[in-house]
Amino acid sequence: GDSVTQMEGPVTLSEEAFLTINCTYTATGYPSLFWYVQYPGEGLQLLLKATKADDKGSNKGFEATYRKETTSFHLEKGSVQVSDSAVYFCALRRSNSGYALNFGKGTSLLVTP
Amino acid sequence: EADIYQTPRYLVIGTGKKITLECSQTMGHDKMYWYQQDPGMELHLIHYSYGVNSTEKGDLSSESTVSRIRTEHFPLTLESARPSHTSQYLCASSEQGTGANVLTFGAGSRLTVL
Numbered sequence: 001g002d003s004v005t006q007m008e009g010p011v012t013l014s015e016e017a018f019l020t021i022n023c024t025y026t027a028t029g030y031p032s033l034f035w036y037v038q039y040p041g042e043g044l045q046l047l048l049k050a051t052k053a054d055d056k057g058s059n060k061g062f063e064a065t066y067r068k069e070t071t072s073f074h075l076e077k078g079s080v081q082v083s084d085s086a087v088y089f090c091a092l093r094r095s096n097s098g099y100a101l102n103f104g105k106g107t108s109l110l111v112t113p
Numbered sequence: 114e115a116d117i118y119q120t121p122r123y124l125v126i127g128t129g130k131k132i133t134l135e136c137s138q139t140m141g142h143d144k145m146y147w148y149q150q151d152p153g154m155e156l157h158l159i160h161y162s163y164g165v166n167s168t169e170k171g172d173l174s175s176e177s178t179v180s181r182i183r184t185e186h187f188p189l190t191l192e193s194a195r196p197s198h199t200s201q202y203l204c205a206s207s208e209q210g211t212g213a214n215v216l217t218f219g220a221g222s223r224l225t226v227l
Contacts, residue, residue, distance in 0.1 A: 043218035106154040
């Protein structure tokens with residue numbers, strides 16, 4: 001079935017460092033792709049999305065480009081802040097099950113001052 | 114301001130008790146979902162609904178049941194809780210249609226069964 005694989009964490013970076021979290025997907029067709037973020041003790045929040053190949057999603061300095069050739073949707077940010085410390089989930093929209101999302105296992109990011 | 118509400122946020126109960134986790138949304142979304150999040154953070158779809166009177170089981174076998182009598186309400190019930198049910202439960206909703214299907218999540222209910 002459709003699935004997402006993302007790099008395992010935890011990832012620890014210093015403030016203002018460059019961030020990349022890798023995400024690749026396996027799917028029939030070209031599903032919509034998402035990044036969600038989960039802060040401690042909270043639910044998931046949509047960070048950005050892309051609905052077709054070559055689309056770039058962006059929000060709050062984060063970016064990800066839908067790459068059909070490499071079946072990837074890597075998350076990047078040029079300069080992370082302490083407030084970016086959270087767990088990041090890559091996800092794809094399923095073609096069944098009410099168009100639910102399949103999530104990767106999550107990558108924990110810790111940004112230190 | 115949250116548009117999807119889950120209660121209780123935290124619950125500690127003994128084995129054998131019946132519990133209901135509440136989920137309500139004010140967005141008029143047709144589709145609703147329950148995910149179980151294990152301690153390793155992985156999310157598993159356990160139930161979903163296309164609308165009123167529609168309920169379906171997800172990928173992960175779960176002893177819980179759900180109901181959808183009103184559009185805005187999608188409660189999850191465990192008839193007899195066990196320690197293996199200890200987990201975080203996340204409710205989500207989305208609009209009808211076949212577009213990107215952005216899910217909006219509640220803050221979660223963290224259940225501990227002793």
